[in-house]
Amino acid sequence: MAKTVQLRRYQIVPGMLEEFRAWLNQEVLPIREKFGFHVEFMYVDNKNSEFIWAVSVQGSLDDFLEIESRYDTSEERAAAGTKRPDCLLSADTRFVDES
Numbered sequence: 001m002a003k004t005v006q007l008r009r010y011q012i013v014p015g016m017l018e019e020f021r022a023w024l025n026q027e028v029l030p031i032r033e034k035f036g037f038h039v040e041f042m043y044v045d046n047k048n049s050e051f052i053w054a055v056s057v058q059g060s061l062d063d064f065l066e067i068e069s070r071y072d073t074s075e076e077r078a079a080a081g082t083k084r085p086d087c088l089l090s091a092d093t094r095f096v097d098e099s
Contacts, residue, residue: 004064005040005056009092014049016087021051027080035071054096061095 012020021044029039032055040054057064071077 001058002060003056003058004061005054005096005098006064007054007094007096008052010051011089011091012049012051013087013089016085017044017046017049017051019085020087023080023083023085024051027083028077031074031076031080032071034076035074036067037071064095 010020021042032039036057037055038057040056042051042053044051057067
């Protein structure tokens with residue numbers, strides 16, 4: 001079965017990477033897992049205060065978008081969002097293919 005992968009890059013306020021990572025691990029990832037997402041990898045670029053990770057869904061791009069829509073509108077995600085530290089400067093998300 002196909003897998004769709006989304007690369008996510010976040011620029012974080014310097015000095016807040018650990019706070020962001022703790023929030024993501026404790027609040028966000030359990031919800032994403034419940035909806036069927038799988039974390040492919042997570043990296044921190046401390047020098048540039050950047051958090052880089054990829055999340056995937058088994059299936060097509062349409063499958064990913066359907067699951068993401070349900071996730072984005074869920075009460076669980078809304079509740080987790082209220083706890084997010086005020087540290088996100090920018091976000092870049094894009095779908096990527098294996099080479």
